[in-house]
Amino acid sequence: MSFYEQLFPPEISANMVGGPRFTAMQAGTIGGQRFTNLMDPYPLHEYSFEQPPRTGEEFEALRAFFWVVRGIDGFRFKDWSDYRLTLQNSNLTLISGTTWQINRLYQSPGRTAVRPIYKPAPGVKVFRTRSGTTTDITGSTTITTTDGRVVIAGHAGGDTYALMGQFHVPVAFTSPQAAFAVLGGSAMLTSWSDISIRETRQEA
Numbered sequence: 001m002s003f004y005e006q007l008f009p010p011e012i013s014a015n016m017v018g019g020p021r022f023t024a025m026q027a028g029t030i031g032g033q034r035f036t037n038l039m040d041p042y043p044l045h046e047y048s049f050e051q052p053p054r055t056g057e058e059f060e061a062l063r064a065f066f067w068v069v070r071g072i073d074g075f076r077f078k079d080w081s082d083y084r085l086t087l088q089n090s091n092l093t094l095i096s097g098t099t100w101q102i103n104r105l106y107q108s109p110g111r112t113a114v115r116p117i118y119k120p121a122p123g124v125k126v127f128r129t130r131s132g133t134t135t136d137i138t139g140s141t142t143i144t145t146t147d148g149r150v151v152i153a154g155h156a157g158g159d160t161y162a163l164m165g166q167f168h169v170p171v172a173f174t175s176p177q178a179a180f181a182v183l184g185g186s187a188m189l190t191s192w193s194d195i196s197i198r199e200t201r202q203e204a
Contacts, residue, residue: 001071001075002074002076003074003075003146004068004069004073004074004075004076005075005076005126005132005146006065006075006076007075007077007078008065008075008076008077008078008166008171008197009061009062010078010080012046012049012051012062012079012173012195013049013078013079013080014048014080015050015052016047016048016049016079016080016081017047017048017049017050018045018046018047018049019045019046019047019079019081020043020044020045021043021044022039022040022043022115023036023038023043023044024036024037024038024039024040025037025039025079025093025154028060030199034204035053036188039115042115044198044199044200044201045079045169045171045199046174046196046197046198046199047077047079047171047196047197047198048194048195048196048197049190049195050191050192050193050194050195051192051195052191053194054094055061056190059180059191062192063178063180064190066178068180069172069173070173070176071121071155071175071176071177071178072176073172074170074171074172074200075170075171075172075199076168076169076170076171077118077168077169077170078151078166078168078169079168080167082167083119083167083168084167085102085104085117085124085163085164085165085166085167085200086140086162086163086164087127087162087163087164088105088162089105089106089107090105090117090162090163090164091103091105091114091160091161091162092126092150092152092161092162092163095149095193098151098152098153098155098159099149099150099151100149100150100151100152100161101116101118101149101150102116102117102120102124102147102149102150102163103115104112104117104139104146104167104168116146116148117167118146118147118148118201119134119145119146119166119168119169119170120145120148120163120166120167121145121164121165121166121168122141122145122166123165123166124138124145124163124164124165124166124167125138125145125163125164126138126141126143126150126161126162126163127161127162127163127164128152128159128160128161128167129159129160129161129162130156130157130158130159134162136170137152140152141153145163147168169180169199170199170200170201171197171198171199171200172197172198172200173195173196173197174196174197174198175196178192179192179194180191182194
């Protein structure tokens with residue numbers, strides 16, 4: 001599977017239903033004991049939505065998108081419930097040398113979950129906090145939007161980083177088959193009532 005570095009039409013995905021799903025097993029005993037096993041620390045996001053009746057011209061963008069990804073290639077998707085990076089909900093973690101990974105943080109009292117972001121949108125800005133002062137250092141960094149990595153020069157001990165901008169989810173259609181419905185009429189309206197996609201990490 002290859003990856004198509006383009007965004008699924010966001011005006012269609014605005015009607016999405018879905019979110020993260022952890023891979024886990026659980027079992028219980030008669031006495032009420034509960035046993036769990038989390039098999040992956042990161043969930044995969046799943047979404048379903050529909051393309052409502054549109055004219056042939058409006059429908060062409062969706063049909064063309066399905067054709068060019070051949071029903072199986074990965075692509076970018078805007079999760080309208082979670083697509084913003086802010087100074088409060090993001091950070092960078094060191095991979096090696098001068099290369100850092102973009103993360104989205106989820107914070108609740110006593111716990112913080114870290115989600116690597118592999119598909120930041122163009123225009124993301126990087127901020128450094130040093131000795132209590134926060135500065136935009138985007139101009140002196142190299143941000144790779146295909147894997148979410150940032151190269152930073154001049155890091156000093158105690159420096160922390162955060163970001164501002166948007167990110168996308170790498171996904172693919174769960175089925176290589178589309179199901180278009182032609183409703184007819186003078187406008188020849190066409191719809192696709194059951195679109196299902198799932199996050200993929202093949203291109204992370």
